[in-house]
Amino acid sequence: MKFDVIVIGAGAAGLAAARELSGAGKRVCIIEARPRCGGRIHTMHVADLALPIELGAEFIHGEAHETFSIVEAAALIACELPDDHWWSREQKWERIEDFWAEIDKIRKPIARLKKDISFADFLKSRKNIPPRLRELARQFVEGYHAAHADRMSAMTLAGGADEEQDDDGGGNKQFRILNGYDSLVEWLRAGLNPERSELRLSTSVTKIHWSKGSVEVESLRAKREQTIRASAAIVTVPIGVWKAAREQDGAISFDPMLDEKMNAIAKLEVGHVVKIVFRFRERFWEDKNFLHSSDRFVPTWWTSAPVRAPILTAWSGGHAADAMLAEGEGMIDRALDTMSKTFGIRRREIDDQLAGSYLHNWQADPFSRGAYSYAGVGGMNAHQLLGRPVQSTLFFAGEGTSGEQTGTVAGAIESGQRAAREFLRSR
Secondary structure: OOEEEEEEOEEHHHHHHHHHHHHHHEEEEEOOOOOOOOOOOOEHHHHHEEEEEEOOOOEEEEHHHHHHHHHHHHHOOEEOOOOOOOOOOOOEEEEEEEEHHHHHHHHHHHHHOOOOEEHHHHHOOOOOOOOHHHHHHHHHHHHHOOOOOEEEEOOOOHHHHHHHHHHHOOOOOOOOOOHHHHHHHHHHHHOOOOEEEEEEEOOEEEEEEEEEEEEEEEEEOOOOOEEEEEOOOEEEOOHHHOOOOOOOOOOEEEEEHHHHHHOOOOOEEOOEEEEEEEEEOOOOOOOEEEEEEEOOOOEEEEEEEOOOOOOOEEEEOOOHHHHOOOOOHHHHHHHHHHHHHHHHOHHHHHHEEEEEEEEEEOOOOOOOOOOOEEEEEEOOOOOHHHHHHOOEEEOOOHHHHHOOOOHHHHHHHHHHHHHHHHHOOOO
């Protein structure tokens, strides 16, 4: 098959773009380095557990049209999560009465900044913030955004980076797809026109040669080189892959180089995350949802609420993720120690109840090299700059190209649809 466009990456952005294009009659080749679709959506279905295990993306943030239109079309089951947050101090739980109002107390003064600074520096400049609120705000940035507070742009937190939490987007609602996030991925994949599309899994792109109206993609599959040609390409790779050195696995080079894109990439950062899902024989915790503490290694936990299941998720972002990653093979053991301390349960009792643990090291994965993206200091417009087409030949998608829904599946889907429309308008 001769192709009109090559889509690099079969995550939510790539599949959304390919679905639009093949439906419009364009011949599309989708190239995916992994042996599966989904990218940073990675769902496990355990035979004797009804609830899926989400190793990557798990939540729908707000009532984003891009995601919920698929949920409804595919008749998926999405449940709203209880928006309750608790603080653990010395093994005692205290409810945070209005979590988002507390966060907004910190965010609102950011709008008065004349010059962008890191969020950590912004916190230092605010002398009247109570200690617990200061800690909660830092945890929010490092957990929710998977960011290093000393690198993240403060100005982005005054608006765009939290767009999914605004009232117009569904307030502070969050949802979980009970079928598993991979069911959304499968709906996107199943919508590809089989006569107009070809999906090549386990095929890693190494180099993209391009000139106006022509693209030649070099790739490897089972150590065999392949060359694919088309009139255009849509690039949907994560920011971590964009930043990879040329000699690293998964890296992609452009000929000629894209200096403007690399300038944008330099102002974007890759979030660090360690997510471990623990399964127990019985629940030993009360009906709470999001649980916070000042622990160095695992400051955030969440349950499967509103579903009553013996699943507990450990979440470390930013510097906490770095501390966990330094533990190497001891990450699970470290998380269990923290669980014992945070929940006030003896480690022996936890070990007796433990039925399984699941994790994926996204930092070590050569095709992600981290979690989702965030803007560094001075990078407020970098996501949008990365998303701009080049000479009606190269188009760009992925959550890292979304200025309003950065770091979300909704942002990835929207960006893929946007890139497909840009390609169609250019022809």
